[in-house]
Amino acid sequence: MGRFLSLIQYGQCYNVSFTAQPPTDMLFSFSLPTLAGDNSKFACIKIYHPVASSVAVAHANGTDAVSIPANDAQEVTGNVTTCGINKYLFKDNIIHFIVTADPECVVRVTLRSSVQVTIRLNVDMATFTANDGNDKFLTLLANYLNISKSRLTINGVTAGSTVFTFTINSELPTVENSATGNPASAANIADLKNLANKITSANSSSIPNLLNVNANSNFNDANGNPVIPPSDAAPESMTKYIIIGCVLGAAVLAGVAIGAYFLVKKLRARPSTSIEEQSGHNINGGEEQSVNLEKEQGLQRSSIRPIVKQENEEVQNI
């Protein structure tokens, strides 16, 4: 069973490496150092996920955990009393997060299907990031997409004018339903595709100062394996072609079968009629046809033989 206990020294960072692919859904917490717990005691955990996708951190009770953009200079160790504060280095697939010895601190780390989005805005970066601009923009995006802000993770904000990259994560099942959750379920894939379509069809009236948007989807199943769903256009057209092909194929086969039936019937009918006419017998099979033909030829031959014999006798008599 995948339950693990490890003595550690508080206040340190640890690399946790699994023999196989890390679990796609995990809970981290501490055995409490005192009855009341101690939020000043913490550990920084780092886990490498070999699957290129989105690793998201939340509290086990479903509330949001603070995420630091990958390109931000701030590290999780700069705020060690914040349970679940995290930083996902999405280019390296490494997640960093803080676990404290507070009794309420149970950190959930999940590998999710996601849409990676890059938005370019016609505003300089200093203006954009001023007054908590990142968080305000994330709120705007959540409202536009009509989803919870907890499903959005900022990956980075860079100049040029302002390039804002973020991740839209698949819905997170509750801890109670975690064993049946599938980040690449048909519903999750459809949901993320819809969100990807919505964000790529945004314009400057829906997202102020918008210049352009790019979105890339990554789907992973519950075991962390990448899932490649059928393309958007392929399923309907392919199904249509398959149905048409099946119908046409069936029609052709039926036509060939009917034609063959009548042809065979016709072939059978022809010889029997002529022989019946000549021999006066009712003939049902091919063998009988040949037998009757031979009989008929035999009759003709036997009728000739006496003539030949007669001619021979006349020669001898001469």
Add this chain to the structure above:
Amino acid sequence: MINVTFDNFRLSYANLAPSALATKCSNNRLFEVHPQADSSIGNHHFINTTVTDSDSNAFGFFTAPNAAYATNAGGCGTTVCTGRNNYLIRDHNGTFLGAAGTLVPGSNNKMIESLSGCTFNATTNGYFCPRDDIGRLKFRNIANDFQSRVMWPVTVTKETTTNTIEINGWREY
């Protein structure tokens, strides 16, 4: 445990009369590992707990992991079960151990060996560390493969060091 007194726990009772009892009564320790506990052992905390008329080495014995369970069938996998290496006994105010600190198992515990001030006691097979910064991290797989996929042993390595603890999943009971 709060406000508890342990009395007369000793490894030997040489002065016991009649003398025949002295040979029968021995290794009377406060704590030992349950013989069937391989995967998880609870931490113990002592507050205002005292010990009287007892041996200092009779606080406990940190039993090493059972080598017989280094197996896939009925064990923990290719290495021993590590529950017996990962628990602690903490004296919060020094009334139990004589000084506030933590007792931890000594079997193959590279993480603790590296901590300054920790001393190994061969009689108890454990370390005493006069420090309160040793904790126990718990983590578990809650994905749909939580009972079907093996992803252990897991290594927990202190960053920028080679101090590593190798831990296993739970034993297959």
